[in-house]
Amino acid sequence: MTVATAQNITTEITFADCEQMDARDPLRHFRAEFELPEDTIYLNGNSLGAMPARALAQARNTVIDQWGKDLIRSWNTHGWFQMAETLGDRLAPLIGADAGEVVLTDSTGINLFKVLAAALKLQAERAPEKTRIVMEGSNFPTDNYTAQGLVELLGSKHEIVFAEEEEIARAIDERVAVVCLTQVHYKSGRVLDMQAITEKAHNCGALAIWDLCHSAGAMPVALNDCAADFAVGCTYKYLNCGPGSPGFIFAAKRHQGQTQQPLTGWWGHAAPFAFERDYRPAADIRQMLSGTQPIVSLGLCEVGLDIATRADLQQVQQKSRALGDLFIRLLDEQCAEFGFEVISPRDASRRGSQVAVAHPEGYAIMQALIARNIVGDFRAPDVMRFGFSALYVSYLDVWNTVQALRHIMRDELWQNPVYQQRHAVT
């Protein structure tokens, strides 16, 4: 039996084809684990994941049954103090890490500060002549800002070298201390080759830090198979842990106890409840912790991670690629005349879980989609992003999105004299 996909259907794709794809989708049962507003097609899970149906019950449990009833005792009886580690262990297999290598804590940027400082400290001891940090300048800039802040604070000779995708391999040489890259590009969705880049970095004596904000939960990630040194990421996109839910840190076992991150709070102390005057670092992943965590938000991660852990990440990746392929193909078939330009890789193996489409009227088009409850987002100057979270987006959602796009272009936007004049539509 052959399953219909955008790849193996040779005639124009129909509504019925999409229905068939949904019927055969091995992940279709996950849709019921999320609550989305009726009639909404949510294509922005690459920015904020949807709400799991169990989220409120979990929040109620933390607020009422833990905080309200057990008060201060909850730190012990409900494992609040261990939550950063226990949830880290839950997340670990999703990113190819082992137990004891991941904690959930703080924000992605603060976590990047920690691991970049820890990596530079390792290098300062082993190879002080290495002064370069290779980053991708066009990616989401908060990582750049963080690195710039650290370099300025250190007042050191470190230098950030910004390279774009095709320049990265060339930029990694003997002068490089750390390669610090986001695996999936926030705008185009393009995936970097973690294996090859990490290997190149190691061959040059550099350490590799990966930002997994747009990868974790969207595709299998193989940190240890790639021998990555450190990683950070967020849990509020494809892991559906809630708005601004705490980020995570991965530190390979071999580096734990060998270096130290500098945001040295009591949660990272070897004996936090001894209240010693001076800092002594924990020798394990706990050293990556700093201070008290927002327990209600952290507790919500339990729900998102539980769902993610039960989904087969190979299937998740396969489906999100199939959704993206379908979207691109339908755009080609049904919207060819409207001037959309797919700026994500058309080759799904090089693409994360989103498709970015450029159009001079992108802002107006996205507004029109949102007015129909089809929610993607827009990034200046002209890029619309469509995120295909495999756990709650269907093939029919993609069909309906393209029908809406076609309708907007043909029957609404292009009827507007302003646009007619601007584009000289015939």
Added chain:
Amino acid sequence: MTVATAQNITTEITFADCEQMDARDPLRHFRAEFELPEDTIYLNGNSLGAMPARALAQARNTVIDQWGKDLIRSWNTHGWFQMAETLGDRLAPLIGADAGEVVLTDSTGINLFKVLAAALKLQAERAPEKTRIVMEGSNFPTDNYTAQGLVELLGSKHEIVFAEEEEIARAIDERVAVVCLTQVHYKSGRVLDMQAITEKAHNCGALAIWDLCHSAGAMPVALNDCAADFAVGCTYKYLNCGPGSPGFIFAAKRHQGQTQQPLTGWWGHAAPFAFERDYRPAADIRQMLSGTQPIVSLGLCEVGLDIATRADLQQVQQKSRALGDLFIRLLDEQCAEFGFEVISPRDASRRGSQVAVAHPEGYAIMQALIARNIVGDFRAPDVMRFGFSALYVSYLDVWNTVQALRHIMRDELWQNPVYQQRHAVT
């Protein structure tokens, strides 16, 4: 009409006296705004504040009505992106700050890292010869750890000078760059003189950073009247914002735009949504922000701050002093023979909102209290802490606590042969 207090009753205090004090307590109506388990006397608000009755409704609102219904749009429509500032403005009057001087974000330790680094940067430009940081070694150690981590990271000539209360004034001299102190001692509850110490610091050309973890919400704090430079603190103790709720940062207006904190994430950028490659600091309090905040936990702060804002902080301080005075007096009157030693200042004007009592069997005694649902806590080697949060602790709660202590000492603990032998009770 004279209100009965532990100060103006000359005979032994009775149950009826305590009833009368409660009846005349101007803050008594606030008790209904909190949900505490029945039969629990909660004396640990100095560690984790009690749950406001509206907490669950607030969490439901953030989870269901915002995240669930409005999804990504909530960042704008529900003000998520401004919440750090809007809640900071709500908190500001409670600590003697102005609007635009406070943000709610991150953890206390990470916030201390930011402001200490910002203060040292200011001093490095103005008075690079100043190399000392004065701290109180015996206070809650996470601030020490943070300063130690920063100094080590800077690889600089800075030196942390640990001074205890009576040594602090002497320790502040021309060599000092920054004085970094916690106003209320986490163990003894002793209050430092913010006004005098800040003035001494300024007279010596030093900057003053105050940690308000045990002050905010418990007493009037006058940051601007004292001309404090920076401050940090938590919201989960006397502000009742929930377990691990985000901390806060105060930066005096005069320093904003004049220095820079080094955890430079996109939330602190002058134009966060321009996605520029390079960091440009916001010139206002937003520069103290780093990355995306845990919105569910942050949203809960709304409830705690709303209550705190409606309470008169003078009355809060007055009542918590009166509760502490009553507790000490009842201990003296009813438990004199059991060897309790009050290690908090007996002078209420020098005490925060808690009373610490040392006893060689402190651990066992606190366990026995907790078994009776009277919840304080214990700090090794021998200190029991009793927190008197004025918004939900009553005078009768204090009475009942001392009755329980008396019963434990006379009828339980002292009947145990182990204790009899150890203390040779006659």
